Amino acid sequence: MIIAIDGPAGAGKSTVAKLVAKSLGYLYLDTGAMYRALTFKVLEEGIDIADTKKITDLASKSIISFINNPDGQIKILLDGIDVSLDIRQSRITKLVSDVAKIKGVRQVMLKLQRELGIKGKVVLDGRDIGTVVFPDAEKKFYIDAGLKERVKRRYKELKGLGQNVTVDAVEDDLSNRDKIDSNREFAPLKKADDAIYVDTTDMTIEEVVSKILDSL
Numbered sequence: 001m002i003i004a005i006d007g008p009a010g011a012g013k014s015t016v017a018k019l020v021a022k023s024l025g026y027l028y029l030d031t032g033a034m035y036r037a038l039t040f041k042v043l044e045e046g047i048d049i050a051d052t053k054k055i056t057d058l059a060s061k062s063i064i065s066f067i068n069n070p071d072g073q074i075k076i077l078l079d080g081i082d083v084s085l086d087i088r089q090s091r092i093t094k095l096v097s098d099v100a101k102i103k104g105v106r107q108v109m110l111k112l113q114r115e116l117g118i119k120g121k122v123v124l125d126g127r128d129i130g131t132v133v134f135p136d137a138e139k140k141f142y143i144d145a146g147l148k149e150r151v152k153r154r155y156k157e158l159k160g161l162g163q164n165v166t167v168d169a170v171e172d173d174l175s176n177r178d179k180i181d182s183n184r185e186f187a188p189l190k191k192a193d194d195a196i197y198v199d200t201t202d203m204t205i206e207e208v209v210s211k212i213l214d215s216l
């Protein structure tokens with residue numbers, strides 16, 4: 001079975017997807033991390049964010065892979081190097097939506113995501129999983145929450161990672177990314193018609209996980 005979990009930034013998709021995958025013994029695929037890894041490389045190589053051709057070339061030349069450890073720990077590798085922590089830096093978060101809106105980049109990622117997920121027994125989270133990457137996924141969920149609640153959750157998460165952020169900066173980032181992700185031309189963030197909508201604003205993580213597991 002392929003389980004697709006989409007929704008806006010900070011709704012708790014990755015936390016929930018990870019737990020659902022763990023309880024089913026499935027693989028977890030964080031597709032946002034793939035766009036983040038590429039954005040990291042764009043910055044490392046000093047490529048202009050407006051140079052869509054160079055960024056697309058870079059995407060097709062890069063090797064992005066995951067390690068799913070049995071203890072539930074997940075790592076993302078860029079050209080064989082662990083970049084799991086680097087990709088959470090705010091300089092990456094600020095630019096990732098601009099990289100993810102490039103058509104050529106999306107084509108490269110689409111191919112890779114399908115290759116990684118096609119065998120099934122996988123939970124993928126992202127923005128276009130149920131609409132574009134796996135439109136025939138057996139189960140689709142759209143995980144949402146009010147902006148204020150998402151800001152609160154993301155702020156707590158980033159503080160936990162030791163980042164020096166403010167609530168206002170987190171709110172600016174989330175609303176800016178939502179705008180770019182929802183309005184882009186290719187594969188915008190959108191609920192698939194057949195996705196189950198879950199408003200998690202007043203739900204705990206455990207409640208969301210149970211709701212998903214109960215709907216399988």
Ligand code: DC
Nearest residue numbers: 031032035096097100126127128177
């Ligand atoms: O889930 P995240 O916040 O780590 O995702 C980072 C960015 O990547 C997000 O702002 C938009 C982009 N993204 C995308 O365009 N399509 C996906 N399937 C996943 C993420």
